[in-house]
Amino acid sequence: MKAIKALTNVTIIDGTGKEPVPNGVVVINEQGEIHSWGEMDEIDIPSDAEIRDYQGKTLMPGIVDTHVHFCFEPCADPFSVLTKESDARTGLKAASYALKTLLSGVTTVRDMGGKNYVDLDLRDSIHEGKHLGPRMFASGKILTMTGGHGWAIGEEIDGESEARKGARKQLKKGADLLKIMATGGVMTEGVEPGSPQLTKEEIKAAVEEAHKGGKKTATHAQGIRGIKNAIEAGIDSVEHGIFLDNDIIETMVEQEVYLVPTLSAPYWISEKGREAGIPEHAVKKSDAIIEDHVSNFKKAYEAGVNIALGTDAGTPFNEHGKNSFELELMVKHGMDPLEAIKTATYMGAELLGISDKVGQIAPGLYADLLIIDGDPVADIEDIEKIHSIYKMGREIKPEELTIAESV
Structure with missing residues (x-):
C-alpha cells in the first residue's frame, strides 16, 4: 500500500488560473489521490504522513x-x-x-x-x-x-x-x-x-x-x-x-x-x-x-x-x-503565464472530459504533480526546471530518467 505523503513548503499553482498559494502543502492519500491542500497553517497533516519538504519550489498539476x-x-x-x-x-x-x-x-x-x-x-x-x-x-x-x-x-x-x-x-x-x-x-x-x-x-x-x-x-x-x-x-x-x-x-x-x-x-x-x-x-x-x-x-x-x-x-x-516549449510560445505571443499553465492543465483535462480526475489541485483528484525549481509565473521558462514528478502519487525515480536518455 502507498504511504501517505505530505509535500510541504511549496508555492502551489492549482491549474485553474487563480493566483498561486504560498507556503502550501499537498497531502496525498494511500490511493494516490489528493486528500487535502492549502496553506500549511490551515491543513492538518496526518501524523503518519511521510513529509517531503520542497522549500522554495513550485508545485502544479501534471x-x-x-x-x-x-x-x-x-x-x-x-x-x-x-x-x-x-x-x-x-x-x-x-x-x-x-x-x-x-x-x-x-x-x-x-x-x-x-x-x-x-x-x-x-x-x-x-x-x-x-x-x-x-x-x-x-x-x-x-x-x-x-x-x-x-x-x-x-x-x-x-x-x-x-x-x-x-x-x-x-x-x-x-x-x-x-x-x-x-x-x-x-x-x-x-x-x-x-x-x-x-x-x-x-x-x-x-x-x-x-x-x-x-x-x-x-x-x-x-x-x-x-x-x-x-x-x-x-x-x-x-x-x-x-x-x-x-x-x-x-x-x-x-x-x-x-x-x-x-x-x-x-x-x-x-x-x-x-x-x-x-x-x-x-x-x-x-x-x-x-x-x-x-x-x-x-x-x-x-x-x-x-x-x-x-x-x-x-x-x-x-x-x-x-x-513545455509550447507554453513558452504561448506566452511569447501574448498569453498570461497563469493562463498558459491553465491551458496545459485544467483546460486540457476539460477537453478530454477528465477534469474530475486530473488537471488541477483539488481533493479527490489523482496526485499527478510537478515540483519545479523556480517560478513559472514569473518566468515561464522555469517550467523546464523539473525537480520531481508524481503520477497518481508515485514519484518517478531518477533511474527511470537514465533509461529514457539511453534510448
Missing part, C-alpha cells in the same frame, strides 16, 4: 498535452520514416517517447494519429503497468479522404457511408476519440493547408458515430472553409486553426469549441528549414502560414476561445519530452 504523435520520430521527415519501418520498430520507439514525455512533466496525453493501432497497444500497455508513460487517450487511424492529408497512415474514406464505417471501425478497435481531417496540411506532399478536404456531410457522419458512443472528436483543420465545415458538423476541438476569421472565432466561443493551436509544429519546421533536411514542400508551406498562425492564435485568445495545450510532438524536430 501537464496535459492534447496533441502528440508517439509513433512519429521527430526527425526531418517523420512520415517517410514511419511508412518505411516495421510496426514493431515503431512500437519500440513510441514506448521510449512516452517515457521521455512523462519525464518532462506531462502526465496525460491525447495521441492524435499513429500507425496500424500501435498507439492503442501502447495506451493499453501503459494502463496495465507494463510500460511507464503518461496516461494516454488514443485516436487510432485518422479519417481522411482518399489521397488526403495523412493518407499514408490513415483510414481513407469517401462519402457519408464510408465516413460512418470508418468511424465505427476506429471505435470497434477501441479508439478513445476520432480525429478527422477537414483540410490539407503541411507535411503531406501535394495538398494545401488551407484547402478543404472531407466535406461537412462526411465529417458530420463521423461525428455522429463518435457522439453516439460517448466519444469526442477532433479535426485537423487549417483553412477557413474546412474549419467552418467541421464546426457546423459538431466537432469538439479544432487542431491548429491556422486561418480563423471573426465569424469562426465567435462561433467557437458560443459553442465552446476548443482550439488546440500546436504553435510548436510550424515553428520548428521554419526554424530548422531545408538545411536540416526537412522536405522542401513542408518548409514552403510552413513559412507561408506561420505568421497567420500566430496572429489568429492571439485573436482567439483575446476573444475568449477555450484553448488547450497541444504540441504536435513528433513533427519535424518537435521533440518528445520538450513539450
Whole structure:
C-alpha cells in the first residue's frame, strides 16, 4: 500500500488560473489521490504522513498535452520514416517517447494519429503497468479522404457511408476519440493547408458515430472553409486553426469549441528549414502560414476561445519530452503565464472530459504533480526546471530518467 505523503513548503499553482498559494502543502492519500491542500497553517497533516519538504519550489498539476504523435520520430521527415519501418520498430520507439514525455512533466496525453493501432497497444500497455508513460487517450487511424492529408497512415474514406464505417471501425478497435481531417496540411506532399478536404456531410457522419458512443472528436483543420465545415458538423476541438476569421472565432466561443493551436509544429519546421533536411514542400508551406498562425492564435485568445495545450510532438524536430516549449510560445505571443499553465492543465483535462480526475489541485483528484525549481509565473521558462514528478502519487525515480536518455 502507498504511504501517505505530505509535500510541504511549496508555492502551489492549482491549474485553474487563480493566483498561486504560498507556503502550501499537498497531502496525498494511500490511493494516490489528493486528500487535502492549502496553506500549511490551515491543513492538518496526518501524523503518519511521510513529509517531503520542497522549500522554495513550485508545485502544479501534471501537464496535459492534447496533441502528440508517439509513433512519429521527430526527425526531418517523420512520415517517410514511419511508412518505411516495421510496426514493431515503431512500437519500440513510441514506448521510449512516452517515457521521455512523462519525464518532462506531462502526465496525460491525447495521441492524435499513429500507425496500424500501435498507439492503442501502447495506451493499453501503459494502463496495465507494463510500460511507464503518461496516461494516454488514443485516436487510432485518422479519417481522411482518399489521397488526403495523412493518407499514408490513415483510414481513407469517401462519402457519408464510408465516413460512418470508418468511424465505427476506429471505435470497434477501441479508439478513445476520432480525429478527422477537414483540410490539407503541411507535411503531406501535394495538398494545401488551407484547402478543404472531407466535406461537412462526411465529417458530420463521423461525428455522429463518435457522439453516439460517448466519444469526442477532433479535426485537423487549417483553412477557413474546412474549419467552418467541421464546426457546423459538431466537432469538439479544432487542431491548429491556422486561418480563423471573426465569424469562426465567435462561433467557437458560443459553442465552446476548443482550439488546440500546436504553435510548436510550424515553428520548428521554419526554424530548422531545408538545411536540416526537412522536405522542401513542408518548409514552403510552413513559412507561408506561420505568421497567420500566430496572429489568429492571439485573436482567439483575446476573444475568449477555450484553448488547450497541444504540441504536435513528433513533427519535424518537435521533440518528445520538450513539450513545455509550447507554453513558452504561448506566452511569447501574448498569453498570461497563469493562463498558459491553465491551458496545459485544467483546460486540457476539460477537453478530454477528465477534469474530475486530473488537471488541477483539488481533493479527490489523482496526485499527478510537478515540483519545479523556480517560478513559472514569473518566468515561464522555469517550467523546464523539473525537480520531481508524481503520477497518481508515485514519484518517478531518477533511474527511470537514465533509461529514457539511453534510448
